[in-house]
Amino acid sequence: MYLVTADEMQRMDRATIESFGIPGRVLMENAGRGATAFFLDTLFHRQPGSVGVAAGRGNNGGDGFVMARYLHQKGIPVTVFLLAERSRVQGDAATNLALIDRMGVTVVEMADIAAFKAHQSQMHHIAIWIDAILGTGLSSDVRGYFRSAIEFINQMHRPVFAVDIASGLNADTGQACGVCIEAAATATFGFAKAGHLTYPGRRLSGRLKVIEIGIPPHMAAQVGCHQHLITPMDLKPALPHRDATAHKGHTGHLLVLAGSPGKTGAAAMTAMGAMRAGAGLVTLGVPQSLNPVLETLVTEAMTVGLAQTVQGTLDESAFQTVQGLMADKRCLAVGPGLGTDPSTGRLLGHLIESATMPLIVDADGLNLIAGNLSVLSKKQAPMVLTPHPGEMARLCGLSTADIQRDRVSHARDFARQHGVHLVLKGAATVIARPDGHVFINPTGNPGMAAGGMGDVLTGLIAGLITQGINVSAAAQAGVYLHGAAADQLACSKAATGYLATEVLDAVPAAMQALRSGEDLPDWLFTDALCYPMGPDDQ
Numbered sequence: 001m002y003l004v005t006a007d008e009m010q011r012m013d014r015a016t017i018e019s020f021g022i023p024g025r026v027l028m029e030n031a032g033r034g035a036t037a038f039f040l041d042t043l044f045h046r047q048p049g050s051v052g053v054a055a056g057r058g059n060n061g062g063d064g065f066v067m068a069r070y071l072h073q074k075g076i077p078v079t080v081f082l083l084a085e086r087s088r089v090q091g092d093a094a095t096n097l098a099l100i101d102r103m104g105v106t107v108v109e110m111a112d113i114a115a116f117k118a119h120q121s122q123m124h125h126i127a128i129w130i131d132a133i134l135g136t137g138l139s140s141d142v143r144g145y146f147r148s149a150i151e152f153i154n155q156m157h158r159p160v161f162a163v164d165i166a167s168g169l170n171a172d173t174g175q176a177c178g179v180c181i182e183a184a185a186t187a188t189f190g191f192a193k194a195g196h197l198t199y200p201g202r203r204l205s206g207r208l209k210v211i212e213i214g215i216p217p218h219m220a221a222q223v224g225c226h227q228h229l230i231t232p233m234d235l236k237p238a239l240p241h242r243d244a245t246a247h248k249g250h251t252g253h254l255l256v257l258a259g260s261p262g263k264t265g266a267a268a269m270t271a272m273g274a275m276r277a278g279a280g281l282v283t284l285g286v287p288q289s290l291n292p293v294l295e296t297l298v299t300e301a302m303t304v305g306l307a308q309t310v311q312g313t314l315d316e317s318a319f320q321t322v323q324g325l326m327a328d329k330r331c332l333a334v335g336p337g338l339g340t341d342p343s344t345g346r347l348l349g350h351l352i353e354s355a356t357m358p359l360i361v362d363a364d365g366l367n368l369i370a371g372n373l374s375v376l377s378k379k380q381a382p383m384v385l386t387p388h389p390g391e392m393a394r395l396c397g398l399s400t401a402d403i404q405r406d407r408v409s410h411a412r413d414f415a416r417q418h419g420v421h422l423v424l425k426g427a428a429t430v431i432a433r434p435d436g437h438v439f440i441n442p443t444g445n446p447g448m449a450a451g452g453m454g455d456v457l458t459g460l461i462a463g464l465i466t467q468g469i470n471v472s473a474a475a476q477a478g479v480y481l482h483g484a485a486a487d488q489l490a491c492s493k494a495a496t497g498y499l500a501t502e503v504l505d506a507v508p509a510a511m512q513a514l515r516s517g518e519d520l521p522d523w524l525f526t527d528a529l530c531y532p533m534g535p536d537d538q
Contacts, residue, residue: 002220003227006171032066034211035187049127057084062093064132134167141178162186174201238473251280252466263337268297273459313339333462335365443483452500485510
């Protein structure tokens with residue numbers, strides 16, 4: 001499913017009007033009619049009462065005028081609060097404003113902050129609000145009159161329905177532009193915007209539905225959209241098919257290099273993640289002294305003890321042995337619990353330069369290459385990097401806050417620059433490809449803010465690649481299944497307190513649900529799954 005930027009949406013609107021001859025007024029009518037149906041099914045159905053439309057003077061306000069007309073026709077008491085002078089409303093919006101005037105809809109003109117304050121007592125009697133103040137083109141902080149209006153609406157603590165996008169939300173980044181409407185539901189038009197799906201935009205948008213308004217579906221590809229929402233329908237064709245006569249030799253052999261003193265669990269969970277994903281065989285290469293521990297922890301995987309440093313981490317001298325182990329493997333996963341000894345770092349550098357099968361680097365592996373990114377240019381095979389925000393900050397030489405302010409752009413730019421597939425973990429995980437395409441994951445919940453979850457994910461992606469799935473599809477499917485398994489636990493057990501090992505156990509059921517054809521409904525998120533942002537990984 002395409003996700004679009006504000007600029008891409010404007011270009012598609014313009015092309016639809018100019019190339020296909022669909023008038024802008026028709027698009028506005030379709031938008032208002034579809035948004036009204038969603039509004040009635042959601043907020044009004046739960047809490048019927050008087051409706052207030054807070055409208056700006058642009059097309060977003062015009063959509064609100066259309067909604068007011070449909071509500072009035074149904075006998076629902078509705079008042080339009082126009083946050084501008086009537087004379088400044090132009091084009092299709094002006095046409096619809098004149099129409100509701102003729103129909104007898106009450107329109108309160110509030111040209112400035114003084115007029116706004118004069119009508120606040122009237123506004124307090126409104127039961128439900130429709131936000132049609134600002135559209136998707138906003139990029140700078142909201143100030144002055146509009147800021148005061150948005151703050152006032154939020155402070156009333158009434159349900160708010162956003163038209164296209166919550167006013168104050170950046171459609172591209174999902175960040176609030178100083179202040180933002182806190183919507184319980186949003187009807188967006190044509191295509192969802194990236195800002196709806198990334199936090200805090202996902203929380204501020206509430207329940208989200210895409211309303212078809214007449215823009216041809218192929219228009220997104222025509223204007224060069226490169227952002228996507230991962231859906232089950234996208235993933236199902238990529239999942240590995242297992243023939244009735246398959247045996248473990250058919251389903252691939254993975255090599256995992258992981259673990260150091262105190263971090264044997266990371267190595268074990270990575271291996272188990274690969275097996276839960278369906279890998280036929282897993283060999284776990286660990287420091288020699290940890291081999292007896294891992295043999296007990298992971299009974300289904302094979303283990304190999306390798307040369308180690310004085311600190312008990314993998315040593316550079318293990319390289320030739322590892323090269324021999326790589327000979328019949330389909331994928332190599334490196335990093336969970338690995339430690340950051342310089343000798344271990346040199347071993348990783350040799351592996352990046354010599355590996356001819358897909359390579360996944362996570363956790364300490366990422367920290368080891370953060371100071372030597374030039375090694376990425378020496379790779380021979382596709383690479384997947386799976387940082388959390390703190391690790392991504394170290395890779396980019398930025399702060400975690402910098403990364404979180406625009407996760408999509410940072411992931412996309414890094415993947416392009418270094419020619420890697422990058423999985424930026426966190427709420428609404430971002431998967432970026434070297435060609436600039438970006439995928440946002442809808443599954444997962446705050447209960448995943450617990451140790452070991454990233455190790456499980458590394459194993460899942462590696463296990464899928466080992467079965468022959470291409471690297472891009474494996475990254476998307478691994479992230480989706482990881483979150484879907486955790487969502488099942490959040491619904492069946494508790495919102496928090498479940499463990500990474502329990503997510504491992506839930507993966508096969510999540511994969512079966514994906515295979516069975518379950519897809520996202522016509523609305524993208526229920527209230528139960530629209531979680532707030534959790535604490536950032538450091």
